[in-house]
Every structure is written in C-alpha cells, then in structure tokens.
Amino acid sequence: MSEKVYDALVIGSGAAGSFAAKELTANGLSVLLLEAGPEIGKKDFNPSKKKPPASAINIWERARATIKGQPIQARAAFFTERFSRFFVNDRKNPYTTPRGEPFLWIRGRQAGGRLHSFGRVLLRWTDNDFKINSRSGRGVDWPVSYDELAPFYAEAESHLGLYGNExxxxxxxxxxxxxxxxxxxxxxxxxxxxxxxxxxxxxxxxxxIAPDAERVPRPLREAMASGKLTIRYDSIVRRVTTDPQTGRATGAEIIDRNSGAVHTVRAENVVLCASPIESIRLLLNSASEKHPNGLGNSSGTLGRYFMDQLxxxxxxxxxxxxxxxxxxxxxxxxxxxxxxxxxxxxxxxxxxxxxxxxxxxxxxxxxxxxxxxxxxxxxxxxxxMMLPHADNRVTLDARRKDAWGIPVPHIRCVMxxxxxxxxxxxxxxxxxxxxxxxxxxxxxxxxxxxxxxxxxxxxxxxxxxxxxxxxxxxxxxxMGAAIHESGGARMGTTRENSVLNSWNQSWDVPNLLVTDASAFPGGGTAGTTLTVMALTLRACRKLAAGYRNEAE
Known part of the structure; x- marks a missing residue:
C-alpha cells in the first residue's frame, strides 16, 4: 500500500491525460500519472526506419506485423511497420465482438498514447455536433455548447502551435x-x-500540428517541468478503488506490466483518460458493493451509446x-x-x-x-456521423482475459x-x-x-x-476503421440519462472525472482529439478550483 496520497490521479497519458496533467499541476496539485506502457523518447524514433513501402499496398508489412502478434493493428488503413511499436500486441490485449459484427480497436500503450500515431489533424466541432438530440430526435444533447468550449479550443490550439488558415x-x-x-x-x-x-x-x-522533435507531448513536458508530477510507466490499472462507506474514489489498483506485481495507489481525485473503450472497461471492472453495476453506473447507461464515425x-x-x-x-x-x-x-x-x-x-x-x-x-x-444507439455498447467478457488476468471488453458497434x-x-x-x-x-x-x-x-x-x-x-x-470511437460514458443533463454531468464529473462519484471521448454524447464528423483536449482543460480547471477551495 502506497502511503502517499496525491491530490489527483490521472490514468492515461494521451490527448486527455497529457492535458489533464498539465492543467492540474499548473494549478498546484500533486499529480500521479499512470501509463500502461513504457516511457517513450528520441531513441524510439529511428530515422533509418523511414523507408518507402515495398508496394503501394504495403501488404507484406501488414503480413509481418500479423505474424508478430498484431493482426488487428495491422488492419489500420495507414499502418506501416515504422509505427508498429506504437500499436499494442493483440495477443496480449485481446477483445471480443459479436459473431459477424467486427470492430477494429486500434490503440497504443506508451507515453503519449496515440499522439504518436494519429494524423495530427485538430479540428473544432460545432453545435451541429453538440445538439444531436434536437437535430435527430435521438440520444441526448451535449450539456455544453460551442460557445462554452471555444475558449478552451483556443487555449489548446495556442499551446500546441497549429498550422492552418482562417x-x-x-x-x-x-x-x-x-x-x-x-x-x-x-x-x-x-x-x-x-x-x-x-x-x-x-x-x-x-x-x-507538426511532429514534436522532443518526442514527448508538449503538455506532458510542461507538467513534468512543474515538479508536481510523478509518472509510473508500465502500470496497468485493474480497477479504480473506492471507499466502502462513501463510494468515493480513493485511487487505483495497478499491475506492473513486466513483473505482474500488484500495487495500490491513493489520491483525493481520479481523472480517467484511458481512451473510450479502456475507460468503459475500467469503470465496469471497478464494480463494488456501493457500485454493483460498475463505477458510476446508477443510470444503467455505462457502456451504452458507443459510436465510431462511418x-x-x-x-x-x-x-x-x-x-x-x-x-x-x-x-x-x-x-x-x-x-x-x-x-x-x-x-x-x-x-x-x-x-x-x-x-x-x-x-x-x-x-x-x-x-x-x-x-x-x-x-x-x-x-x-453515427447516431447513439443503446444497443451499441461495450461490456465485459468474463470468459476471456488479457495477459494480466483482466476481463476483456466485448464491443458491439454496428450500423x-x-x-x-x-x-x-x-x-x-x-x-x-x-x-x-x-x-x-x-x-x-x-x-x-x-x-x-x-x-x-x-x-x-x-x-x-x-x-x-x-x-x-x-x-x-x-466499424472502428475511422479510429474516432466515442461514447459509452456520456455526459448529460440528468443522472438518469447519463454517466457524467456537464463538467465530465461522475454523477455518482463526485471526485471522479472522465475526460476522454467516452464522455461524448454524439459522434460528430471531424476528429475527436481537439474536443477531448478542450473538455479536459475545462473539466480539470473546474476540479482544481473546487479542490483548492475545499482545502482552504
């Protein structure tokens, strides 16, 4: 049992996690960041691997990756061997889907997550995306508007230094x-x-954004420079721990990726940024007496309304x-x-x-x-744009476990x-x-x-x-080929129809935030990354302000 109690625990170090760490440390909070994969640095970006594919299809690169244990990751539309280390091993990280209803789960486990392999395109959404219910008669509207998110979009864009035109x-x-x-x-x-x-x-x-020559996402570098951030790499979170009396989050139980040793870490607040499917899986696997159907699932909507773009x-x-x-x-x-x-x-x-x-x-x-x-x-x-359907959902497959003994997600996402x-x-x-x-x-x-x-x-x-x-x-x-999956722990206006409130805060567990794209009530038509960053800045700033006030 770790004796240190951090002000905040951040799970995941990608688009959401890196900005969560930046915002929380900038506000003076002590932060422990847990990353399931290894640390990444300049040594992992070998220029000699930048070779043209043997053919326009690069079919043989995909075949070699399949043999090495990446049969799912090798199906990503723009997969190349050069990036293979930034994708998981599918044998160690399996998942299941219904028969005849395939879904590609493309993912990476390393410091920075998929920020090392995505197209680096960052686009704003509009109220055409946020007002999904009033437009389609389906699902629930986002509890935030474009005008509310615009300042946080601008902040993320300014921080990263975008190339673009008006x-x-x-x-x-x-x-x-x-x-x-x-x-x-x-x-x-x-x-x-x-x-x-x-x-x-x-x-x-x-x-x-252009590739970062430092090979560590800028917001994560800034958090590291604050002196307020502790990072534990190769730390796979098995569940979020909770207080049996209050039901509040107390930290996490983690498994060392290499040794298999189990540890517990403690924090006053937990910010879940593990990517949509992983975050849903973790919340479901964190069931307890106070949260029998999964952490924060009193609405019964956890895992439901899962989407990807068409x-x-x-x-x-x-x-x-x-x-x-x-x-x-x-x-x-x-x-x-x-x-x-x-x-x-x-x-x-x-x-x-x-x-x-x-x-x-x-x-x-x-x-x-x-x-x-x-x-x-x-x-x-x-x-x-995929509409949110209740029968498109992520559940746990108790019959199948990953290399660390954790039940794998069962993913249904069909048109x-x-x-x-x-x-x-x-x-x-x-x-x-x-x-x-x-x-x-x-x-x-x-x-x-x-x-x-x-x-x-x-x-x-x-x-x-x-x-x-x-x-x-x-x-x-x-489905899954767009790699813009979202939903499953959606934000909403009431605790009866959603998992999170308008500040990405769990209705049931007030010291738990979920800020990756699992929080999305609707799927949109542009990339999710910039909206994830903006939501994370907004939610973590609110968390930090409230936590400081409580401390005073």
Missing part, C-alpha cells in the same frame, strides 16, 4: 494558428473547381494536374512523413438538394510521388438503417464530387463493401498483392 466556414470554425498551411497546386485546382461548381462546399487545408476510403488520380509537390509549410521530420492535405467539412447540398450531409472528407491531391507527366494522385477518407443510408450518400457524394472536379477513382470502399472502378485498386501493384488487398478489405474497412 477559412470562414460555418461548419468548421476557425481556430488559433501560429503558421499558415499550404495546399499543393493540384489541391488548389481541386478547390477552385469544387467551390466553383458548388459554392456552399468548401475545400480547406488541414489544421494540424468510414469510407477512396484512391484514384486527378488528370487535370500532373506530377506531385512537396508541402513545405512545416519543417521536414526525420521520422514522420510530411503532414498536410485538404478537408471538406459537412455541407448543405447533397444530391443537388438543400439537405445537410452529416459527413466530411479528409484527403490529399498531388502529394504522392508520381512521374512529372503522370496524373496527380488523390486519396480521401470519409467520416460520417443501423440510418447509418446504412448515410454511408451510401457519403460514398455517392464523394464519387460525384471527385468525378465532377475531373478526378478518376480506382476504388472506393466502406463497411458496405469494395467498389473497383477504372483501373481498379492499386493498378501498379503485383497481382498477388492486389488479390490479398481485396480479401483483406472486408476485414479492414469495418
């Missing part, structure tokens, strides 16, 4: 940018053509532009490929009708190397007819937009299947790789 698009609010972001000549032409044909549509640059992937060429261009907006990194590209936020014209499409597209045109006289390449990934209809529109709209701008698609695919067009998928690859790609695609482009 675009004045209502469905994608401008942020705070330290440097401009460029488009390639091919993207400029694509933008001019799309916006000329449909002025209500907008093609804008990514808003993104994925679709398209590759092709853009004959109106030739060759390719290097984007020099950000300095080149010896380990990471250059960032940058285009984003098409949701718009109000679908199928030529004045109806909002609850989907958005992220992509690039003219960035992949091709011959000077060859048509520019293009690639797009679509993200559609209902609403989502099937939306993803059909999402695909058709993308095809029409690309072809209308002069592009030619080789393929487009989603959980509905693969559609090859023109030259077919990856025409330059060898026949065996193309055959394996077609076979693997049905296991790759399924």
């Amino acid at each position: 675009d004045h698009v209502a469905t994608l609010p401008d942020g705070v940018y330290s440097r401009p972001a460029k488009l390639t000549p091919a993207e400029e032409l694509f933008k001019k053509t799309v916006e000329g044909d449909a002025p209500e549509r907008h093609v804008v640059s990514w808003r993104y 994925p679709c992937l398209a590759f092709g060429t853009y004959p109106p532009a030739k060759g390719w261009s290097h984007d020099d907006s950000a300095p080149q990194d010896p380990f990471y490929n250059p960032s940058g590209g285009i984003f098409v936020p949701r718009f109000e014209n679908v199928d030529g009708k004045p109806q909002r499409g609850d989907f958005a597209y992220q992509g690039s045109v003219g960035r992949a190397p091709v011959g000077n006289n060859d048509a520019a390449s293009l690639a797009f990934f679509g993200f559609g 209902h007819e609403t989502e099937n209809e939306l993803i059909r529109k999402q695909e058709k709209t993308l095809i029409d937009m690309i072809e209308g701008a002069g592009g030619k698609l080789d393929f487009i695919g989603s959980p509905l299947g693969l559609k090859e067009m023109g030259r077919g998928a990856f025409p330059e690859a060898d026949a065996l790789s193309r055959f394996l790609f077609r076979k693997w695609f049905r296991k790759t482009m399924v």
Whole structure:
C-alpha cells in the first residue's frame, strides 16, 4: 500500500491525460500519472526506419506485423511497420465482438498514447455536433455548447502551435494558428473547381500540428517541468478503488506490466483518460458493493451509446494536374512523413438538394510521388456521423482475459438503417464530387463493401498483392476503421440519462472525472482529439478550483 496520497490521479497519458496533467499541476496539485506502457523518447524514433513501402499496398508489412502478434493493428488503413511499436500486441490485449459484427480497436500503450500515431489533424466541432438530440430526435444533447468550449479550443490550439488558415466556414470554425498551411497546386485546382461548381462546399487545408522533435507531448513536458508530477510507466490499472462507506474514489489498483506485481495507489481525485473503450472497461471492472453495476453506473447507461464515425476510403488520380509537390509549410521530420492535405467539412447540398450531409472528407491531391507527366494522385477518407444507439455498447467478457488476468471488453458497434443510408450518400457524394472536379477513382470502399472502378485498386501493384488487398478489405474497412470511437460514458443533463454531468464529473462519484471521448454524447464528423483536449482543460480547471477551495 502506497502511503502517499496525491491530490489527483490521472490514468492515461494521451490527448486527455497529457492535458489533464498539465492543467492540474499548473494549478498546484500533486499529480500521479499512470501509463500502461513504457516511457517513450528520441531513441524510439529511428530515422533509418523511414523507408518507402515495398508496394503501394504495403501488404507484406501488414503480413509481418500479423505474424508478430498484431493482426488487428495491422488492419489500420495507414499502418506501416515504422509505427508498429506504437500499436499494442493483440495477443496480449485481446477483445471480443459479436459473431459477424467486427470492430477494429486500434490503440497504443506508451507515453503519449496515440499522439504518436494519429494524423495530427485538430479540428473544432460545432453545435451541429453538440445538439444531436434536437437535430435527430435521438440520444441526448451535449450539456455544453460551442460557445462554452471555444475558449478552451483556443487555449489548446495556442499551446500546441497549429498550422492552418482562417477559412470562414460555418461548419468548421476557425481556430488559433501560429503558421499558415499550404495546399499543393493540384489541391488548389481541386478547390477552385469544387467551390466553383458548388459554392456552399468548401475545400480547406488541414489544421494540424507538426511532429514534436522532443518526442514527448508538449503538455506532458510542461507538467513534468512543474515538479508536481510523478509518472509510473508500465502500470496497468485493474480497477479504480473506492471507499466502502462513501463510494468515493480513493485511487487505483495497478499491475506492473513486466513483473505482474500488484500495487495500490491513493489520491483525493481520479481523472480517467484511458481512451473510450479502456475507460468503459475500467469503470465496469471497478464494480463494488456501493457500485454493483460498475463505477458510476446508477443510470444503467455505462457502456451504452458507443459510436465510431462511418468510414469510407477512396484512391484514384486527378488528370487535370500532373506530377506531385512537396508541402513545405512545416519543417521536414526525420521520422514522420510530411503532414498536410485538404478537408471538406459537412455541407448543405447533397444530391443537388438543400439537405445537410452529416459527413466530411479528409484527403490529399498531388502529394504522392508520381512521374512529372503522370496524373496527380488523390486519396480521401470519409467520416460520417453515427447516431447513439443503446444497443451499441461495450461490456465485459468474463470468459476471456488479457495477459494480466483482466476481463476483456466485448464491443458491439454496428450500423443501423440510418447509418446504412448515410454511408451510401457519403460514398455517392464523394464519387460525384471527385468525378465532377475531373478526378478518376480506382476504388472506393466502406463497411458496405469494395467498389473497383477504372483501373481498379492499386493498378501498379503485383497481382498477388492486389488479390490479398481485396480479401483483406472486408476485414479492414469495418466499424472502428475511422479510429474516432466515442461514447459509452456520456455526459448529460440528468443522472438518469447519463454517466457524467456537464463538467465530465461522475454523477455518482463526485471526485471522479472522465475526460476522454467516452464522455461524448454524439459522434460528430471531424476528429475527436481537439474536443477531448478542450473538455479536459475545462473539466480539470473546474476540479482544481473546487479542490483548492475545499482545502482552504
């Protein structure tokens, strides 16, 4: 039993955990951060591993990773061997899904979490995302509005130093940018053509952060420099401990990842930032006499209303532009490929009708190397808004345990007819937009299947790789492929319909916060990371102020 009682315990060190540690230590609290994986530093970013894939499909890299124990992680759309250490070993970290209802759980366990492997794109959400119930008649509205989150968006953006431009698009609010972001000549032409044909549509640059040369997330570095932060790596949290009389959180029970030794740590407050599925799993596994159905689950909603965004992937060429261009907006990194590209936020014209499409597209045109006289390449990934359904949920599978003896999550996340209809529109709209701008698609695919067009998928690859790609695609482009999972411990306006209140605080356990994307009541159409950061800053500032007042 550890004798030291920290002011706050933070579980997880990714987008939420690093900002939680920063905010709490900045307010003078002593913080213990628990990270399930190892410490990460410059030694883990070997430039010699930055090699071009053997083929456009990199099928053999995925095969090698599968053999080494990463059959799920290797299905991530943009997986490469270079990043394999930033993804978990699936044999040690299994999970289950219902038969015939696959879900890809792409994750990393190391200091910084998925901040080392995500696309570094940080986009704001709007009230189109936050007012899910009033728009759809489903679920519950977020108990916060865009205006409430805007100052925290700005704070996170300013802290990280974004590349981006003011675009004045209502469905994608401008942020705070330290440097401009460029488009390639091919993207400029694509933008001019799309916006000329449909002025209500907008093609804008990514808003993104460059790779950090220190290889430790900046908010985490700042927390470490405060002298108020203690970090325990390789510490897998088995459950959050609670007081048997009051039901309040008292700390956590942890397992050493390497030795298997069990320890208990203590804190006055607990901030759960482990990522959606892990946080739900941990809350369910923390059941006690005071919390028989899982920690903070008096509403019965814990694990329910789990979502991911609807994925679709398209590759092709853009004959109106030739060759390719290097984007020099950000300095080149010896380990990471250059960032940058285009984003098409949701718009109000679908199928030529004045109806909002609850989907958005992220992509690039003219960035992949091709011959000077060859048509520019293009690639797009679509993200559609999944509605919250009570039967999409995360539960515990007591029959299966991970390498540390903890019950694994059982994940059900399937499209209902609403989502099937939306993803059909999402695909058709993308095809029409690309072809209308002069592009030619080789393929487009989603959980509905693969559609090859023109030259077919990856025409330059060898026949065996193309055959394996077609076979693997049905296991790759399924729910979870967007890697924007959310929900399961949602915020709400009453303790009867939600797990958390408007400050990410458990209704049942007042000294417990959950600030990762499991808190989301709705799924949105843009990446979740910036909203997670903003919510974490807001919640932890409130926690720190209240805790200081109690101490006084």
